[in-house]
Amino acid sequence: MKALITLLLILSTAVHADVYNIRPSISNRELMDLYTQMLVDSCRYAETQWHESTTIPDAGYWGDGVADSNEGVRAVSNTALAYATLAKKTDALDAKTREAYRNRAIAGIHYVVRTHRTGDPKCVNGKQWGASWQSAMYAGTMGFASLLLWDDMDADLRASVEKVVTFEANRFLKGKPPGQEAGDTKAEENGWDQTAISLAAAMFPQNPNAQKWEQKSIEYMMNTVSVRQDLKDSTIVDGQRVKDWVNIPNYYPDFTLENHGFFHPSYTMVSPAEVGQGALFYAYAGRPIPQAAGHHLKDNWGLLQTIMMPHGFWAYTQGMDWALNSDGHTHYLAFLSSYLKDPLAAGMEKIVAQYVRGHQLLHGGRFAGASSRLGYAREAITAERIVYCLMLHQTLGFAPEERTIRDTPELKGVRKYNFVDVMTHRTDSKFVSFSWKNQIMGMVMPIGPGHEGNPYFTTPRTNGLVGSFAIKDGRPGGPRVIGQVWSSTLKGFQTNGTMLVNGGDLEQRLKFASIGEKTVVYADRILAKKSLTITGELGVPVGIQNDEYTGNQRTLYHSKGSQTVTGPGTESLIRIPGKWANVDGRLGIVAVSGSGIVYQDVTGYNRDGARQDFLYGSFSDNPREVKAGDEAARRVVALYTETSSEDTARLAGLTRIEKTPSGEILHVALPEGGEYQIKL
Numbered sequence: 001m002k003a004l005i006t007l008l009l010i011l012s013t014a015v016h017a018d019v020y021n022i023r024p025s026i027s028n029r030e031l032m033d034l035y036t037q038m039l040v041d042s043c044r045y046a047e048t049q050w051h052e053s054t055t056i057p058d059a060g061y062w063g064d065g066v067a068d069s070n071e072g073v074r075a076v077s078n079t080a081l082a083y084a085t086l087a088k089k090t091d092a093l094d095a096k097t098r099e100a101y102r103n104r105a106i107a108g109i110h111y112v113v114r115t116h117r118t119g120d121p122k123c124v125n126g127k128q129w130g131a132s133w134q135s136a137m138y139a140g141t142m143g144f145a146s147l148l149l150w151d152d153m154d155a156d157l158r159a160s161v162e163k164v165v166t167f168e169a170n171r172f173l174k175g176k177p178p179g180q181e182a183g184d185t186k187a188e189e190n191g192w193d194q195t196a197i198s199l200a201a202a203m204f205p206q207n208p209n210a211q212k213w214e215q216k217s218i219e220y221m222m223n224t225v226s227v228r229q230d231l232k233d234s235t236i237v238d239g240q241r242v243k244d245w246v247n248i249p250n251y252y253p254d255f256t257l258e259n260h261g262f263f264h265p266s267y268t269m270v271s272p273a274e275v276g277q278g279a280l281f282y283a284y285a286g287r288p289i290p291q292a293a294g295h296h297l298k299d300n301w302g303l304l305q306t307i308m309m310p311h312g313f314w315a316y317t318q319g320m321d322w323a324l325n326s327d328g329h330t331h332y333l334a335f336l337s338s339y340l341k342d343p344l345a346a347g348m349e350k351i352v353a354q355y356v357r358g359h360q361l362l363h364g365g366r367f368a369g370a371s372s373r374l375g376y377a378r379e380a381i382t383a384e385r386i387v388y389c390l391m392l393h394q395t396l397g398f399a400p401e402e403r404t405i406r407d408t409p410e411l412k413g414v415r416k417y418n419f420v421d422v423m424t425h426r427t428d429s430k431f432v433s434f435s436w437k438n439q440i441m442g443m444v445m446p447i448g449p450g451h452e453g454n455p456y457f458t459t460p461r462t463n464g465l466v467g468s469f470a471i472k473d474g475r476p477g478g479p480r481v482i483g484q485v486w487s488s489t490l491k492g493f494q495t496n497g498t499m500l501v502n503g504g505d506l507e508q509r510l511k512f513a514s515i516g517e518k519t520v521v522y523a524d525r526i527l528a529k530k531s532l533t534i535t536g537e538l539g540v541p542v543g544i545q546n547d548e549y550t551g552n553q554r555t556l557y558h559s560k561g562s563q564t565v566t567g568p569g570t571e572s573l574i575r576i577p578g579k580w581a582n583v584d585g586r587l588g589i590v591a592v593s594g595s596g597i598v599y600q601d602v603t604g605y606n607r608d609g610a611r612q613d614f615l616y617g618s619f620s621d622n623p624r625e626v627k628a629g630d631e632a633a634r635r636v637v638a639l640y641t642e643t644s645s646e647d648t649a650r651l652a653g654l655t656r657i658e659k660t661p662s663g664e665i666l667h668v669a670l671p672e673g674g675e676y677q678i679k680l
Contacts, residue, residue, distance in 0.1 A: 020453045021358075022311075022351060025350065025402060031353060032394075034357055035386050036092045037092070040086065040093075042386070044365055051065060053065075056110065060104075060110075061108060062376065063076065064376075065124040067127040067129035071376050074138050074380070076111055077112055077138045078383060080109050080142065081141055082387055084148040085145075088102070089390065089391065089394065090390075109142060110157065113157070116164045116167070117129070117167075118160075118163045135168055136171070137195055137274075139199075140192070140277065140278075143161060143200075146158075165203065165204070166200050166207060173212055177248075178248070179248030180248075180250065181228075181251070181258070181419075183259075185257050187259075188270055191275055195274055198278030202285035203285060218292040222242070223247050224275050225250070225295060225297065225299070226249050227252070227255065230246035231243055237291045238292050255268075255299050255300050258420065261438055262319060262420075263420040263438065265315075268300070272296075272297055273388075275292075276335030277331075284391065297340060298340065298342075305344060309431060311351065311355065312348045312352035313352070315443065318420065318422065318438050318441065323608045326368070327355070327382050327385075328382070330352055330356060334389040335392055338392040343399055343402050347404040349389075356386075366379055367383070368382070370605065372609060412426050413425070421437035421438075422434070425492045425514035427517045428447075428517065430446060430518055430641035430642070440499065441460075441463055443461075445641070446458070448641070456610075459544070459610060464542065465541065466479070467540055469502055469506060469536065469538075470536035471502050471534055472532065472533040473533075474503060474505060474532070477501075479499045479500065480499055482499060482500060484497030495513075497510060500529075504529060505529055505530060507526070507529055509524060511678065516670050517672050518671045522639070523635065523678070525633075528630050532626055533625055536620065538616055540618050541617075542615045542639070543612040544599075544615055546566075547567045547605070552566055552567035552569075556582075556583055557585070557648070558580065558581045558597075566601075567611055573599075574601060576596070576599065578652075579591045585644045586641065588640035589637060589640075591635075591636075592638065592657055593636040593657065594618030594636070596619055597617060598619035599613065636666060636680065665679055665680065666679075666680055
């Protein structure tokens with residue numbers, strides 16, 4: 001088995017050109033075959049991560065086997081579910097492998113239930129798991145794997161499974177689900193706690209607590225995607241008014257959500273996806289799915305599709321602190337397409353599934369490469385979510401119609417997300433955003449058609465375009481906004497604002513505008529609040545993904561020619577001659593004012609899930625003295641998406657600053673013709 005994995009790893013280094021062979025539509029049968037093959041290859045890799053327990057008879061684990069950790073009991077439960085699904089719900093295995101996988105899954109379940117606090121043995125780190133932050137989620141996953149294997153397990157193991165699942169479900173019979181809008185939602189916790197409660201209700205209907213579990217699972221479903229409006233809503237859901245079910249909001253009224261201190265699409269998505277797991281448990285057990293499973297599901301999807309890119313992944317308008325290419329939302333789309341029969345979710349699920357399979361091929365049977373900080377846990381989590389895709393469709397069917405983001409013109413245009421203070425502009429060629437809350441950042445993403453084989457380009461950098469300064473003996477402190485305004489325009493949107501940076505030592509006055517089909521302008525003026533020494537300027541930064549997902553190379557164009565920038569091969573600071581540069585014929589930059597354009601080529605992985613190079617519109621590493629009240633820096637930069645190097649050079653010659661009696665005016669040349677004027 002290890003020899004096979006090694007061979008796959010060797011082959012994967014040469015297949016990038018064919019990995020993203022994305023077809024705009026595949027059949028439902030092809031989708032199911034794709035999910036099945038993903039599980040086959042995932043379990044082949046999991047075999048290299050298997051450990052026989054030295055203390056618990058007939059038990060073993062994948063990963064590190066640690067109690068209450070992502071790579072421990074969670075990974076064991078997730079992988080046992082993948083093995084059980086392959087063995088019981090597909091015809092992908094021969095008889096010998098089917099039997100081996102069935103036994104392997106049961107051994108993993110043995111490990112999980114014996115090391116729970118209802119048992120005696122301990123995990124490899126000398127601790128038991130249970131009654132903790134995520135333990136209900138572990139129990140729900142392990143319990144569903146057990147449900148698939150119920151007829152293959154002996155009476156003692158069945159009893160142990162029931163003891164664990166019901167123990168975790170009973171923890172929630174008293175008290176109310178938690179909630180919080182700002183900063184740290186409780187939606188995800190409510191969603192994962194609900195899985196154990198729903199499974200207990202569906203799996204053990206004869207238990208004296210079954211009715212209580214069902215009522216509590218509905219309550220947790222209702223308090224997952226919950227908003228302020230619910231507190232006054234008299235609509236009847238599952239026999240009770242919404243306002244009587246909902247305890248506290250976890251989403252803002254527009255269905256944006258904050259977690260880890262910022263607007264976080266991953267948690268906006270995963271919370272209702274966990275409710276979808278509960279819905280599946282009911283349906284698979286032959287029980288009616290509670291109406292609560294659909295509570296605000298369409299509203300949630302209505303929000304998320306506005307920040308979904310044509311390749312099916314999210315635009316992270318306030319940054320991303322998990323793996324950039326984590327493939328974490330396939331089961332969400334499967335729930336929407338199987339339960340709601342939503343055409344857009346159905347079409348995008350098939351696109352995302354093809355990318356996920358491409359990632360797996362790229363990494364020799366693994367879903368994530370060496371850049372993932374979660375290690376084997378990331379493999380197990382993705383495998384679990386692929387199981388839910390397969391099982392949702394087997395149980396609930398498919399949407400009768402499909403469409404994609406590119407087939408949805410109503411998603412184009414300008415949007416304002418008031419509760420997280422973000423504005424976006426989508427065209428056929430670009431997705432642009434600016435955020436004034438949580439993370440002060442701008443983002444420019446080329447999204448034009450024809451790049452299915454290389455969909456990733458810019459990365460969500462938390463000080464994107466705004467940049468940073470290094471000051472000798474500078475004071476700590478993040479940016480503090482002291483005023484900002486938004487405005488929509490005929491061609492896009494503009495925002496102006498002022499903030500204090502570097503502990504208040506500098507004042508940054510900035511303008512950001514998204515203009516027409518392809519153009520973005522960033523301009524700022526930095527004033528010193530006291531005399532100081534600036535030792536470095538990283539101005540107008542844009543993250544450029546350059547790793548195995550993108551083919552490990554970018555082509556950098558400038559006025560003196562072009563050069564190839566490889567992902568892992570070099571580490572260099574490339575100073576661009578002249579005032580323009582272009583990357584891959586997809587992103588052009590023109591620096592009308594600033595310290596010079598620089599491309600920073602990075603060798604190692606420098607963010608979870610990716611390697612990102614940096615393109616700076618204004619860069620300096622020369623120390624300079626600045627007196628109080630003086631201008632410390634001034635940057636005026638235009639960026640162009642899906643624009644060739646030749647057009648970038650032409651536009652650079654046409655873009656200029658005009659001095660007038662009433663102030664300076666920037667004349668920005670537009671790729672589609674004409675110009676746009678901005679008062680600086």
